[in-house]
Ligand SMILES: O=P(O)(O)O[C@H]1O[C@H](CO)[C@@H](O)[C@H]1O
């Protein structure tokens with residue numbers, strides 16, 4: 312058992328899906344996995360292990376923001392030997408090239424977080440997805456006839472940002488969407504030599520101001536979840 316996850320060693324699969332919302336973790340486990348067991352309820356940050364197409368998969372809530380997600384990612388890598396960690400999240404679109412409910416596969420993640428400034432004092436580290444996982448996700452989506460955007464995201468520390476003009480500058484440099492965790496996830500995966508990927512569904516649009524309803528979000532999440540599950544089992548651990 313780690314400090315924040317109540318699992319014994321072996322109860323968490325080498326491949327883990329990582330949504331921000333612990334209730335999304337529950338929904339994913341109940342909807343897509345068979346033979347499901349819940350291995351942690353600490354802080355109601357649920358984690359489940361089950362089977363998908365014959366392979367063991369876990370789903371662990373990360374909480375919101377890099378401070379929370381980094382705790383769970385660190386413990387999954389360091390204490391449970393997790394090899395593949397795929398964020399399945401929501402994001403805001405920063406450009407009209409991306410529409411509401413579209414899926415973004417995040418190649419890289421810029422950030423305003425202090426985490427990597429503390430870690431790499433004086434160096435601007437570039438947190439990047441695992442290429443094989445990214446390729447498996449994109450190939451799988453194309454084979455299923457699903458359209459995804461592949462590009463950069465911004466992982467912001469502030470959901471309510473007093474300087475939104477700084478975020479819009481990132482859009483001028485090609486960033487497609489804003490979320491809050493991918494940068495820490497990619498950095499920690501690199502630190503531990505593991506694979507990570509972030510796949511995000513656009514839940515709101517910062518340019519058009521459109522938002523999704525809870526019901527719409529659930530049905531569009533289905534595309535993202537199947538892309539993530541198939542990519543997870545499609546890459547060796
Ligand atoms: O839907 P999730 O995965 O939580 O992701 C996004 O939603 C939360 C903000 O509402 C942040 O965690 C952000 O990254």
Ligand SMILES: O=c1cc[nH]c(=O)[nH]1
Nearest residue numbers: 401402403489490491
């Ligand atoms: O972090 C996030 C997540 C969804 N939508 C946003 O605007 N920001």
